Amino acid sequence: MFNLMKKDKEREGSRKEKKDKKERMSAAELRSLEEMSMRRGFFNLKREAKRESKNKLEISNPIPIKVASSNELTLTDIESDGLSNRSSMVLDDQLSAASSTDDLKGEGGGGQDGHRSSVHDRVAHFGSLAKQNSSQVGQMMKRFSFSQRSKEESPSEGSTPSGQNSAAPSPHVESKVFSMLRKQSLKQQPEAPATKKVCIPEVVDKTFPAQLQLPAVVAPSVPETRELELQRRNTGDFGFSLRRTTMLDRSLDGGVYRRVVHFAEPGAGTKDLALGLVPGDRLVEINGRNVENKTRDEIVEMIRQSGDTVRLKVQPILELSELSRCWLRNTEGLRRETRHVKTEEQIAAEQAWYGSEKVWLVHKDGFSLATVVKTEAGSLPEGKVKIKLEHDGTILDVDEDDIEKANPPSYDRSEDLASLLYLNESSVMHCLRQRYGGNLIHTYAGPNMVVINPLCTPSMYSEKVMHMFKGCRREDSAPHIYSVAQSAYRNLLTTRQDQSIVLLGKSGSGKTTNCQHLLQYLVSIAGSTGKIFSAEKWQAVYTILEAFGNSSTTMNTNASHFSHVVSLDFDQAGQVASASIQTMLLEKVRVSRRPEGESTFNIFYYILAGADSSLRTELHFNHLAENSAFGIIPHSKPEDKQRAAQQFTKLQAGMKVLGISGEEQKGLWLILGAIYHLGAAGATKEKPKALCSLAEIAHKQFARHEWAQKAAYLLGCTLEELSSSIFKHQAKGLQHSTSFRGAQDEAGQGDSSGSKVTALECLEAMASGLYSELFTLVISLINRALKSSQHSLCSLLIVDTPGFQNPRLAQQQRGATFEELCHNYTQERLQTLFHERTFVRELERYKEENIELALDDIECSTSRSVAAIDQASTQALVRTLARTDEARGLLWLMEEEAVQPGGSEETMLERLFSYYGSAQGENKGVSLLLRGERPHLFLLGHSHGTNWVEYDVQGWLSHAKHNLAAQNAATLLQDSQKKNISGLFMGRASGATVLSGSIAGLEGSSQLALRRATSMRKTFTTGVAAVKKKSLCIQVKLQVDALIDMVRRSRVHFVHCLLPKAEAVGGGGEPRVTHGESPDSGLMTLDVGLLRAQLRGSKLLDALRIYRQGYPDHMVFSEFRRRFDVLAPHLTKRHSRHYIVTDEKRAVEELLESLELEKSSYHMGLSRVFFRAGILSKLEEQRDVKTRRNISLFQAACRGYLARQAFKKRKIQDLAIRCIQKNIKKNRGVKDWPWWKLFTTVKPLIEVQLTEEQIRGKDEEIQQLKQKLEKVEKERNELRLNSDRLESRITELSSELADERNTGESASQLLETETSERLRLERDMKDLQAKFDSMKKQMESMEMEVMEARLIRASELNGEMDGDDTGGEWRLKYERAIREIEFTKKRLQQEFDDKLEVEQQNKRQLERRISDLQADNEESQRNIQQLKKKTQRLTAELQDTKLHLEGQQSRNHDLEKKQRKFDSELSAVQEEVQREKSLREKLAREKDMLTGEAFSLRQQLEDKDLEMCAVNLKLDQLEAELQDLNSQESKDEASLAKVKKQLRDMEAKVKDQEEELDEQAGTIQMLEQAKLRLEMEMERLRQTHSKEIESKDDEVEEIRQSCSKKLKQMEVQLEEEYDEKQKVLKEKRELESKLLSVRSGDIEAEKRLRKDLKRTKALLADAQIMLDHIKNNAPSKREIAQLKNQLEESEFTCAAAVKARKSMEVEIEDLHVQMEDISKTKQTLEEQLSRLQREKNDLQSRMEEDQEDLNELMKKHKAAVAQSAQNLAQISDLQAQLEEALKEKQEVQEKMQAIQSQLEFQEQSMVEKSLVSRQEAKIRELETKLEFEKTQVKRLESLVARLKENVEKLMEERDQYSSSENREKEQNKRLQRQIRDIKEEMCELAKKEAEASRKKHELEMDIESLEAGNQSLQADLKLAFKRIGDLQAAIEDEMESDDNEDLINSQGDSDTDSDVEDRVDGVKSWLSKSKGSAKNLSDDGSLKSSSFSYPRFVSLPEDLTSLSQLNHFQLLEFVNVFKHHVPIGIN
Helix, strand or coil: CHHHHHHHHHHHHHHHHHHHHHHCCCHHHHHHHHHHHHHHCCCCEECCCCCCCCCCCCCCCCCCEEECCCCCEEECCCCCHHHHHHCCCCCCCCCEECCCHHHHCCCCHHHHHHHHHHHHHCHHHHHHHHCCCCHHHHHHHHCCCCCCCCCCCCCCHHHCCCCCCCCCCCHHHHHHHHHHHHHHHHHHCCCCCCCCCCCCCCCCCCCCCCCCCCCCCCCCCCCCCEEEEEECCCCCCCCEEEEEEEEEEECCCCCEEEEEEEEEEECCCCHHHHHCCCCCEEEEEECCEECCCCCHHHHHHHHHHCCCEEEEEEEECHHHHHHHHHHHHHHCCCCHHHCCCCCHHHHHHHHHHHHHCEEEEEECCEEEEEEECCCCCCCCCCCEEEEEECCCCCEEEEEHHHEEECCCHHHCCCCEHHHCCCCCHHHHHHHHHHHHHCCCCEEEECCEEEEECCCCCCCCCCHHHHHHHCCCCHHHCCCCHHHHHHHHHHHHHHHCCCEEEEEEEECCCCHHHHHHHHHHHHHHHHCEHHHCCCHHHHHHHHHHHHHHHEECCCCCCCEECCEEEEEEEECCCCCEEEEEEEEECCCHHHHCCCCCCCCCCHHHHHHHHHCCHHHHHHHCCCCCCCCCCCCCCCCCCHHHHHHHHHHHHHHHHHHHHCCCCHHHHHHHHHHHHHHHHHHHHCECCCCCCCCCCHHHHHHHHECCHHHHHHHHHHHCCCHHHHHHHHHCCCCCCCEECCCCCCCCCCHHHHHHHCCCCCHHHHHHHHHHHHHHHHHHHHHHHHHHHHCCCCCCCEEEEEEECCCECCHHHHCCCCCECHHHHHHHHHHHHHHHHHHHHHHHHHHHHHHHCCCCCCCCCCCCCCHHHHHHHHCCCCCCCCCCCCCCCCCCCHHHHHHHHHHCCCCCHHHHHHHHHHHHCCCCCCCCCCCCEEECCCCCEEEEEHHHHCEEEEEECCCHHHHHEECHHHHHHHHHHHCCCCHHHHHHHHHHHHCCCEECCCEECCCCCCHHHHHHHHHHHHHHHCCHHHHHCCCHHHHHHHHHHHHHHHHHCCEEEEEEEECCCCHHHCCCCCCCCCCCCCCCCCCCCCCHHHHHHHHHHHCHHHHHHHHHHCCCEEEEHHHHHHHHHHHCHHHHHHCCCCCCCCCHHHHHHHHHHHHCCCHHHEEECCCEEEECCCHHHHHHHHHHHHHHHHHHHHHHHHHHHHHHHHHHHHHHHHHHHHHHHHHHHHHHHHCCCHHHHHHHHHHHHHHHHHHHHHHHHHHHHHHHHHHHHHHHHHHHHHHHHHHHHHHHHHHHHHHHHHHHHHHHHHHHHHHHHHHHHHHHHHHHHHHHHHHHHHHHHHHHHHHHHHHHHHHHHHHHHHHHHHCHHHHHHHHHHHHHHHHHHHHHHHHHHHHHHHHHHHHHHHHHHHHHHHHHHHHHHHHHHHHHHHHHHHHHHHHHHHHHHHHHHHHHHHHHHHHHHHHHHHHHHHHHHHHHHHHHHHHHHHHHHHHHHHHHHHHHHHHHHHHHHHHHHHHHHHHHHHHHHHHHHHHCCCCCHHHHHHHHHHHHHHHHHHHHHHHHHHHHHHHHHHHHHHHHHHHHHHHHHHHHHHHHHHHHHHHHHHHHHHHHHHHHHHHHHHHHHHHHHHHHHHHHHHHHHHHHHHHHHHHHHHHHHHHHHHHHHHHHHHHHHHHHHHHHCCCCHHHHHHHHHHHHHHHHHHHHHHHHHHHHHHHHHHHHHHHHHHHHHHHHHHHHHHHHHHHHHHHHHHHHHHHHHHHHHHHHHHHHHHHHHHHHHHHHHHHHHHHHHHHHHHHHHHHHHHHHHHHHHHHHCCCCHHHHHHHHHHHHHHHHHHHHHHHHHHHHHHHHHHHHHHHHHHHHHHHHHHHHHHHHHHHHHHHHHHHHHHHHHHHHHHHHHHHHHHHHHHHHHHHHHHHHHHHHHHHHHHHHHHHHHHHHHHHHHHHHHHHHHHCCCCCCCHHHHHHHHHHHHHHHHHHHHHHHHHHHHHHHCCCCCCCCCCCCCCCECCCCHHHHHCCHHHHHHHHHHHHCCCCCCEC
């Protein structure tokens, strides 16, 4: 019965519950929904309707919930934007919970999986949106996740209602919901997938309504031709060579064709470089005849037929035009600054360009040239501008952000992008396009190089072009890849630091080709010792690398599939000492598996096509397989076969060059053949059985075992060994590349450790392992040929890696592979290194040096995309298999998912998107990770989001798992039976040539090679790497880390290789049209969109901007000073050539100031000086010029020294020759002497025996030394071998020790992390165990309670069955309780509904506010972005303008320097002109004088002619007379003899006179020379004297000015001191007067006190008498009053005395202060006195110096006077000599007259006519000498006059100096008098001060005595008050006795008695007050006066003798107290 009632109640309760559920959802149901969602991980919401106005919706698919702005709940699919805007449905305010999991099944099996990934990616976003519904729903959404659902569930189950309570929904809402779900299911069905288009952000997506075109590529101007004339040499040639080649040329119609070109290039000799020919000069004409269309033989014949000279006309080709121009400019000595002189037309064109304001319009297809149209203000909206296109005149209104400033046309082909006037993206691209169109593929980009890959092989790479760059600086060379190599090599030589060159760019951009050019240049220019490194050897190296590491892809016909670093080690002389190659990231999977349409490595095609018959037979290549599992199929085209065969022949030749023997080559070919045969053997798809034998496995797993047998034969093993190595681990599956320590899982655990692998995967792994070992062996053989034992100093690294791989670029519809991801990751890391070196390090250096640099916001590096690949977690060292929420990169996720039992690519991708996908919300920025169109695809934005690559992750987890077949490859090769294979690999087994199976080529015994190997090992053995180095995925990161770390240690030079077009790399498909260019626009054109993406990705513009705005060149202070102090020799002399200066910064500042650099061109840091770009190169150029000049001077000095030494040597040789000649003469004299013959015969015989003995001894010594030498050589060789062996052993041990140490450190780190993790887990386990125990106890107690409740209920039921009465009562209670519970539930539900409505209203308001705020925020974000772009653009333009302004300022500064230099040169030239002018005037004056002299001489000559005529007449007469005489017959013989005798005498006299005349002429010449010397000496003395006088005048003037200034200062100081002295005297007088007044006041006070003392004594005597009278008689009131008054007056007097004492103390303190002031004043006066004394001493010293100078001047003056006196004496001597000469002249004239008379006599005596003519000639000669003497006398007289004038001037100057000296003496005397007066005044002040101090001392003594008296008076006063107290007590006793007596007195005497009582009371009160005052005095030490009003009394009795017992001081104090209060009268 009870059960029936219970069932009825349950049915009623269920009906009520159903009814309540229909109305609303309770809180309990919400909690159950939360629990269910947490348990199941998803929602299943169903619709139910109680009313038509309220609807409920069932969600069969997990759709996120987003709250709408209205009172609705919107369903949104966040994955698709279109659905998010259209498919919003209305939900009811109540939500019903699902009760079974059947409702959660999707409508389509595959659709759920397709949708799962998108929803799983949006879980976090879904939770944030659902959190806004309510707090309960928000708690559910925090842990919201989706479980994986099976695909086999039927679509119908998803729409089935979950229970009986589900009601039919509203039809209207139903239709909306299911239409939306139908759309979703259509999208999610895999049968008809609607491909989702992925929106990749464009670099520029702006379009405009106009026909936009790119600016035309202007054809470059034809280079100028040069005409040269060459001379034929002795060898018969002209010194140049002819080179014939074919080049691409463009015809007039635009077509491209090939033509033959002949180059005339200089020869290999050094003299050939001076011909004027440059490599790349095209031969145009020979001897005026055009040879462009002639053959080589015809040209050679024309050159042969030329004579001794040949005239050539040459023209450089476009590719080398810049290089030719730079070369010619450098060889001619022209500077770069003067390369362009603009004409007026060019200047006008530039001004017109600037006036027109040309801009670039940036659009999607590129950029177009336009002109800004000026408009009125306000006609356009803000931010808009009107432009006019140049090509068609279209006018557009565009945003300001869409235009960029354009540069003038002169910058179209700038060699350096940093030199552009306006640096923006369009200008850079325009410059690169124009250069590329002119075959100029190299461009400088600041410190970096940009190389655009040409489509054809250019003619700019040759050995002669290399020599053009040898020794050049970067500033002096044109942009070229050789310039980068030269710059790195030059830095290596100058700094002795390691250098590296890193090539960046896309695949196919020419990185490997440029790497080869760099190596060829370095090897050719640097050279090597013994020429062991030749260009031929490096060509062989790259031939081998291209064969084994390259293949053809759709993106590049010869793509590299490995990264390598070439290391060149240089010795001290700068030559290549050794080299090595390290390789990493080999794409070994390409051997067996590769993308469709791509080939395997080239070596397979080479060997298949080029092997000879014997090799083919040995490799079993006679019959090739039709198909291969690896896809290795030989070429089918004959031309491809021929090309491959040629390459194989070239490969064999290259191996021979590198020393690879035939046996070693044979081993390589055997391994390659084995790989080919393994691919031909293939593998089956059947899985092996566990019980099969190895032979059965081999038979069943190989598809064609005969080919496997061939492979085993070639590898030198059996088929069983080969199959065992490949397939024996197949059943175990892949070994996970876990990061745990220890060995891998054992065989027994293989089934659980990984998934099963197929036989084909094992076969592919074996092939990959074999090829990896083969490639490593090839690298070892190459390094063996390149290594050397020479000592190396530093190294240069060249890094070449595969470029960015992007299949979309080649129009391929596939995803990129994991290997391509690794290559892209390497490029990203190198880009990050570029960003770090270019931006981060520069900014850090500026910050360290306190240099403020205003730069734009530098964007972050590529760390976001790099982090998505390699970011490690903080728990990387912890061994855990659990998935954590911490973000980590793709490589780490691959490793974790490979370890996880259920790991897959899908979960890996979902986790990757959860970490790095788009952030929550729409305003968090663009993510670099996007989902692909298919589930397994994802897109990653490389290069800052400019290169989006789509990756396919299918099969990626296999890369993270170890396949043991690949690991067995090395063992198989080492155990081979073929010696040529096992010998190769057994030798490698011992050496550490491979690092962790990753990096190959670590051989080498040199120090630098060991350092590189140690660095790489350290990368692999420290930290996480030590634990993860066995992981295949993490190895990728570690290899790149090792590469970056090796490069980071050096100075890096970056080369950016750009890809010109997407079509340039080949690949199938239709060629697409590039942006803005037609397909047939020519050959050298660029894809602008691709170029823009590459520029933005490389951040070249930002690098150029920081290069232009910053200070890229910097040097340490000391290094800069030592390098450039040659430019400032005066500073070098001042520093005394010391290399250490105390203040380097100050020295550098002085050096820069002397160099006159502009302030803005450099900046002084804390430890180094920074320069703008190009400044340091200019300083280097100046230094080179200066050094060249100094070296030339040094060479001249050396040559002079050598010439002098050679001259000395010649003199010695001359002396020796003379000595030899003398000895030969002597020998000739004694050679016939018999004794000499005997001596010469015997002496050799004596010495023969001695020499033979010496020879025998020497031979023995030589033999002993040879034996010792052989022994030492043998020991040395042994020691060398031992040392080499020990060094190799030490290096091995050190590397092993480093590895072990690093492993130990990593193990300890791992142990610590694991220990901490274990402790944490143990704590967590303890906590969980405690919770479990408590929960267990709680559960047991609950079970006990349940059992008790059941027992109680059973007993109650039994009781109810027994008695119905009691059962009814219980039933009523139960029903009442049920009703109460239902009522409570309804009430609570109602309250909850009310609260829910209020919360929903608040929520809607908040949502509206949030939506408004979000809209405002989005708008503000857009505005901020626009403003930011505008700010960046304006900032860039401002910086460009600022740089242009700085350039103009520097140019003005240079012009000013040149102007100053020109002015100085002009002034020098003007001075020279003036000097020339004065010389011309002087010459004119001399000419006039000479003309006058010539005129006078002419007149004299005429006179002489007349005289001669007269003489001739006389002679005729004499002849006639002689004839007459001859005719006389009688001739006396005696007279004839006499005449002859006279004639002889006359001749003797004439001879004597001639001799005398000669002597006189000699003396005259000597006098003339002495006169000239005297004139020169006088001139020199006069100049030196004038200079000394001027200098002394300046010094005296300076001294006078300084003395006058100092005198003025001293006068001012003296006046001030006098004023201060007067003030001090005044103060002193005041103080003395005060002291006198104080002293007089003291005397008066003392007198007054004495009078008071006398009067007090009298008063005391009266008081004693009065007291006695009072005692004797009745006390009188009048007397008492009198006594009170006296006491009061005494107290007042005492107080006045205390006040006077205090005032005296204050005055004494003031006196102390004044005395201190006086002492301070005294000190200052003393200091001034000492300063004046010092100045006086200085003046005296200077006066003494002046006196010494004057004395020296006087000495010089006296010396000059003495010299002038000597000159005067010499002049007087000369005058005396002249007078003597005149006398002699007179005597000669007299003699002449005598001779004339004799001649007449002779004539009369018929003397011969010839004698007469001779005498006449002598006479004329004497006359000319006399005229010459006259002129000499005149000159001497003028010289004497000038000397007299000089002497007078000197006398005047002496007088002036003496007068100035007297004035100086008087001034000194006056100063001495002033100093004496000051000293006297100071003495007086000192005396007065001493007197004042004495008086002060006396006052202090008086004050001390007064203080002592004051103290004694205080003591006496205390004693007096004590006595007064006793007196008061006695008086009180008497007064009491008197009162008793007064009671008896009569009534009549009442008046008198009352008066007496009043007096007695007054005395008592006074006594009590005096007692209190005494007490106060005893306590405080001072008296306090108080006013008393006592009645006066007239007189006191005279018998107060009892008071006379008090002492003097007591009475004095008493009187002072009573004096001012009680007027006492004594009767």
